[in-house]
Amino acid sequence: MAVDQEKLLQFLLRQGDNTLILGHRVSEWCGHSPILEEDIALANTALDLIGQTQMWLGYAADVQGEGKSADDLAFLRDAWDFRNVLLTELPNGDFGRTLLRQFLFDAFQSVLMGRLMKSSDETVAAIAAKASKEVAYHVERSADTVVGLGDGTEESHARMQEALNYLWPYVGEFFASDDVDAAMAEAGIAPDPASLREEYDALVGKVLADATLTIPASKYAHKGGRTGYMHTEHLGHLLTSMQWLQRAYPGCEW
Numbered sequence: 001m002a003v004d005q006e007k008l009l010q011f012l013l014r015q016g017d018n019t020l021i022l023g024h025r026v027s028e029w030c031g032h033s034p035i036l037e038e039d040i041a042l043a044n045t046a047l048d049l050i051g052q053t054q055m056w057l058g059y060a061a062d063v064q065g066e067g068k069s070a071d072d073l074a075f076l077r078d079a080w081d082f083r084n085v086l087l088t089e090l091p092n093g094d095f096g097r098t099l100l101r102q103f104l105f106d107a108f109q110s111v112l113m114g115r116l117m118k119s120s121d122e123t124v125a126a127i128a129a130k131a132s133k134e135v136a137y138h139v140e141r142s143a144d145t146v147v148g149l150g151d152g153t154e155e156s157h158a159r160m161q162e163a164l165n166y167l168w169p170y171v172g173e174f175f176a177s178d179d180v181d182a183a184m185a186e187a188g189i190a191p192d193p194a195s196l197r198e199e200y201d202a203l204v205g206k207v208l209a210d211a212t213l214t215i216p217a218s219k220y221a222h223k224g225g226r227t228g229y230m231h232t233e234h235l236g237h238l239l240t241s242m243q244w245l246q247r248a249y250p251g252c253e254w
Helices: 007-025 036-063 069-074 093-117 122-150 153-176 179-186 193-210 233-248
Strands: none
Touching: 007 036, 007 069, 007 093, 007 179, 036 069, 036 093, 036 122, 069 233, 093 122, 093 153, 093 193, 122 153, 122 193, 153 179, 153 193
Protein backbone atom coordinates (compact mmCIF):
# COMPACT_ATOMS: atom_id res chain seq x y z
CA MET A 1 0.00 0.00 0.00
CA ALA A 2 1.43 3.37 -1.05
CA VAL A 3 1.86 5.79 1.83
CA ASP A 4 1.01 9.46 1.39
CA GLN A 5 4.47 11.03 1.83
CA GLU A 6 3.12 14.39 2.97
CA LYS A 7 1.11 12.75 5.74
CA LEU A 8 4.11 10.64 6.74
CA LEU A 9 6.15 13.83 6.90
CA GLN A 10 3.57 15.48 9.16
CA PHE A 11 3.58 12.44 11.44
CA LEU A 12 7.37 12.52 11.73
CA LEU A 13 7.40 16.26 12.38
CA ARG A 14 4.95 15.76 15.22
CA GLN A 15 7.21 13.20 16.85
CA GLY A 16 10.39 15.21 16.34
CA ASP A 17 8.92 18.55 17.32
CA ASN A 18 7.55 17.13 20.57
CA THR A 19 10.97 15.94 21.68
CA LEU A 20 12.78 18.98 20.31
CA ILE A 21 10.66 21.57 22.07
CA LEU A 22 10.41 19.68 25.34
CA GLY A 23 14.13 18.91 25.18
CA HIS A 24 14.89 22.61 24.89
CA ARG A 25 12.52 23.43 27.73
CA VAL A 26 14.14 20.87 30.03
CA SER A 27 17.61 22.13 29.07
CA GLU A 28 16.67 25.52 30.52
CA TRP A 29 17.10 23.97 33.96
CA CYS A 30 20.83 23.43 33.39
CA GLY A 31 22.61 25.24 36.21
CA HIS A 32 19.34 26.17 37.92
CA SER A 33 18.08 22.91 39.45
CA PRO A 34 17.47 22.69 43.21
CA ILE A 35 20.31 20.20 43.79
CA LEU A 36 23.28 18.99 41.75
CA GLU A 37 21.87 15.50 41.16
CA GLU A 38 18.71 16.95 39.64
CA ASP A 39 20.72 19.34 37.50
CA ILE A 40 22.57 16.37 36.00
CA ALA A 41 19.42 14.28 35.66
CA LEU A 42 17.47 17.00 33.85
CA ALA A 43 20.41 17.72 31.55
CA ASN A 44 20.58 14.04 30.64
CA THR A 45 16.82 13.93 30.03
CA ALA A 46 17.15 16.91 27.69
CA LEU A 47 20.01 15.22 25.84
CA ASP A 48 17.94 12.05 25.41
CA LEU A 49 15.06 14.08 23.96
CA ILE A 50 17.35 15.94 21.56
CA GLY A 51 18.87 12.63 20.49
CA GLN A 52 15.41 11.31 19.68
CA THR A 53 14.74 14.52 17.78
CA GLN A 54 17.77 13.90 15.59
CA MET A 55 16.30 10.55 14.55
CA TRP A 56 12.75 11.76 13.95
CA LEU A 57 13.65 14.96 12.13
CA GLY A 58 16.45 13.24 10.23
CA TYR A 59 13.92 10.78 8.82
CA ALA A 60 11.47 13.63 8.21
CA ALA A 61 14.10 15.44 6.15
CA ASP A 62 14.69 12.29 4.09
CA VAL A 63 10.96 11.90 3.44
CA GLN A 64 10.66 15.58 2.53
CA GLY A 65 13.31 15.05 -0.14
CA GLU A 66 14.51 18.64 -0.39
CA GLY A 67 18.10 18.02 0.67
CA LYS A 68 17.53 19.38 4.17
CA SER A 69 18.87 18.03 7.44
CA ALA A 70 17.43 17.60 10.92
CA ASP A 71 19.22 20.81 11.88
CA ASP A 72 17.51 22.68 9.04
CA LEU A 73 14.12 21.55 10.28
CA ALA A 74 14.96 22.45 13.86
CA PHE A 75 16.51 25.86 13.31
CA LEU A 76 15.09 27.25 10.08
CA ARG A 77 11.35 26.86 10.54
CA ASP A 78 9.05 29.48 12.01
CA ALA A 79 6.57 28.92 14.84
CA TRP A 80 3.61 28.17 12.56
CA ASP A 81 5.56 25.30 10.95
CA PHE A 82 6.02 23.41 14.21
CA ARG A 83 3.78 20.44 15.04
CA ASN A 84 4.46 19.84 18.73
CA VAL A 85 1.65 19.49 21.25
CA LEU A 86 1.09 22.63 23.31
CA LEU A 87 2.08 20.90 26.55
CA THR A 88 5.72 20.74 25.48
CA GLU A 89 6.10 24.48 24.90
CA LEU A 90 4.66 25.65 28.21
CA PRO A 91 7.10 27.47 30.53
CA ASN A 92 8.84 25.31 33.10
CA GLY A 93 7.35 26.92 36.18
CA ASP A 94 8.77 25.49 39.40
CA PHE A 95 10.58 22.17 39.69
CA GLY A 96 7.39 20.29 40.52
CA ARG A 97 5.54 21.57 37.47
CA THR A 98 8.47 20.65 35.24
CA LEU A 99 8.55 17.07 36.52
CA LEU A 100 4.78 16.69 36.34
CA ARG A 101 4.80 17.92 32.75
CA GLN A 102 7.61 15.46 32.07
CA PHE A 103 5.63 12.60 33.57
CA LEU A 104 2.48 13.40 31.58
CA PHE A 105 4.60 13.41 28.41
CA ASP A 106 6.67 10.35 29.37
CA ALA A 107 3.55 8.33 30.08
CA PHE A 108 2.21 9.06 26.61
CA GLN A 109 5.55 8.25 25.02
CA SER A 110 5.80 4.96 26.90
CA VAL A 111 2.43 3.86 25.50
CA LEU A 112 3.12 5.18 22.00
CA MET A 113 6.63 3.74 21.61
CA GLY A 114 5.34 0.28 22.51
CA ARG A 115 3.01 0.48 19.52
CA LEU A 116 5.48 2.14 17.15
CA MET A 117 8.01 -0.65 17.66
CA LYS A 118 5.53 -2.78 15.66
CA SER A 119 5.25 -0.21 12.87
CA SER A 120 5.06 -1.36 9.27
CA ASP A 121 7.66 1.33 8.53
CA GLU A 122 11.04 -0.20 9.40
CA THR A 123 12.67 3.15 10.15
CA VAL A 124 9.86 4.23 12.49
CA ALA A 125 10.04 0.86 14.25
CA ALA A 126 13.83 1.19 14.66
CA ILE A 127 13.59 4.71 16.06
CA ALA A 128 10.89 3.64 18.50
CA ALA A 129 12.94 0.63 19.62
CA LYS A 130 15.90 2.84 20.44
CA ALA A 131 13.83 5.60 22.04
CA SER A 132 11.82 3.15 24.14
CA LYS A 133 14.83 2.33 26.30
CA GLU A 134 15.22 5.99 27.26
CA VAL A 135 11.48 6.51 27.63
CA ALA A 136 11.25 3.57 30.06
CA TYR A 137 13.79 5.26 32.32
CA HIS A 138 12.22 8.70 31.92
CA VAL A 139 8.72 7.59 32.93
CA GLU A 140 10.04 5.68 35.94
CA ARG A 141 12.05 8.66 37.16
CA SER A 142 9.39 11.30 36.57
CA ALA A 143 6.67 9.10 38.13
CA ASP A 144 8.77 8.54 41.27
CA THR A 145 9.41 12.27 41.60
CA VAL A 146 5.73 13.13 41.13
CA VAL A 147 4.77 10.66 43.87
CA GLY A 148 7.48 11.95 46.18
CA LEU A 149 6.40 15.56 45.79
CA GLY A 150 2.66 14.94 45.66
CA ASP A 151 2.70 12.76 48.76
CA GLY A 152 5.34 14.87 50.46
CA THR A 153 4.95 17.99 52.54
CA GLU A 154 1.85 20.16 52.67
CA GLU A 155 3.55 22.74 50.47
CA SER A 156 4.88 20.26 47.91
CA HIS A 157 1.45 18.61 47.67
CA ALA A 158 -0.26 21.97 47.14
CA ARG A 159 2.22 22.96 44.44
CA MET A 160 1.83 19.65 42.62
CA GLN A 161 -1.97 19.87 42.70
CA GLU A 162 -1.75 23.39 41.33
CA ALA A 163 0.59 22.15 38.59
CA LEU A 164 -1.80 19.33 37.70
CA ASN A 165 -4.74 21.73 37.52
CA TYR A 166 -2.73 23.89 35.12
CA LEU A 167 -1.31 21.10 32.93
CA TRP A 168 -4.20 18.64 32.69
CA PRO A 169 -6.21 20.64 30.09
CA TYR A 170 -3.27 20.19 27.70
CA VAL A 171 -3.21 16.38 27.97
CA GLY A 172 -6.20 15.81 25.69
CA GLU A 173 -4.28 17.01 22.63
CA PHE A 174 -2.19 13.83 22.71
CA PHE A 175 -5.28 11.89 21.66
CA ALA A 176 -6.79 14.20 19.02
CA SER A 177 -7.03 12.39 15.68
CA ASP A 178 -7.12 13.79 12.17
CA ASP A 179 -6.53 12.70 8.57
CA VAL A 180 -2.79 12.31 9.17
CA ASP A 181 -3.44 9.87 12.01
CA ALA A 182 -6.04 8.02 9.93
CA ALA A 183 -3.55 7.58 7.08
CA MET A 184 -0.83 6.34 9.44
CA ALA A 185 -3.20 3.89 11.11
CA GLU A 186 -4.46 2.58 7.77
CA ALA A 187 -0.89 1.99 6.60
CA GLY A 188 0.05 0.29 9.87
CA ILE A 189 2.72 2.92 10.57
CA ALA A 190 1.27 4.29 13.80
CA PRO A 191 -1.83 3.77 15.93
CA ASP A 192 -4.76 6.15 16.08
CA PRO A 193 -3.86 8.34 19.10
CA ALA A 194 -7.42 8.06 20.42
CA SER A 195 -6.87 4.31 20.87
CA LEU A 196 -4.10 4.99 23.40
CA ARG A 197 -6.24 6.93 25.88
CA GLU A 198 -7.42 4.01 28.00
CA GLU A 199 -3.90 2.65 28.58
CA TYR A 200 -2.59 6.15 29.25
CA ASP A 201 -5.31 6.95 31.77
CA ALA A 202 -4.67 3.69 33.62
CA LEU A 203 -0.94 4.44 33.94
CA VAL A 204 -1.34 8.09 34.84
CA GLY A 205 -4.27 7.46 37.17
CA LYS A 206 -2.30 4.97 39.27
CA VAL A 207 0.70 7.27 39.66
CA LEU A 208 -1.39 10.34 40.49
CA ALA A 209 -3.39 8.32 43.02
CA ASP A 210 -0.13 7.25 44.69
CA ALA A 211 0.85 10.93 44.66
CA THR A 212 -2.47 11.79 46.42
CA LEU A 213 -3.30 14.18 43.57
CA THR A 214 -6.79 14.71 42.18
CA ILE A 215 -7.26 14.72 38.40
CA PRO A 216 -9.42 17.70 37.39
CA ALA A 217 -12.97 16.77 36.38
CA SER A 218 -13.07 19.05 33.34
CA LYS A 219 -12.76 17.32 29.96
CA TYR A 220 -11.71 20.51 28.16
CA ALA A 221 -8.57 20.14 26.04
CA HIS A 222 -6.41 22.84 24.49
CA LYS A 223 -5.56 21.96 20.89
CA GLY A 224 -3.86 23.36 17.82
CA GLY A 225 -0.18 22.64 18.29
CA ARG A 226 0.10 19.31 16.47
CA THR A 227 -1.68 20.71 13.42
CA GLY A 228 0.15 24.03 13.46
CA TYR A 229 -3.20 25.81 13.64
CA MET A 230 -2.41 27.52 16.93
CA HIS A 231 0.49 27.66 19.34
CA THR A 232 0.83 29.51 22.63
CA GLU A 233 2.75 32.77 22.78
CA HIS A 234 5.51 30.84 24.56
CA LEU A 235 6.72 29.00 21.46
CA GLY A 236 7.88 32.15 19.69
CA HIS A 237 9.94 33.20 22.69
CA LEU A 238 11.42 29.69 22.95
CA LEU A 239 12.41 29.68 19.27
CA THR A 240 14.01 33.10 19.63
CA SER A 241 16.39 31.57 22.16
CA MET A 242 16.82 28.20 20.45
CA GLN A 243 17.37 29.47 16.92
CA TRP A 244 19.25 32.73 17.40
CA LEU A 245 22.76 31.40 16.66
CA GLN A 246 21.75 29.87 13.33
CA ARG A 247 19.77 32.98 12.45
CA ALA A 248 22.65 35.30 13.39
CA TYR A 249 25.34 33.22 11.65
CA PRO A 250 23.61 31.30 8.84
CA GLY A 251 25.34 28.05 7.95
CA CYS A 252 27.95 28.45 10.68
CA GLU A 253 29.95 25.29 11.35
CA TRP A 254 32.47 24.46 14.05
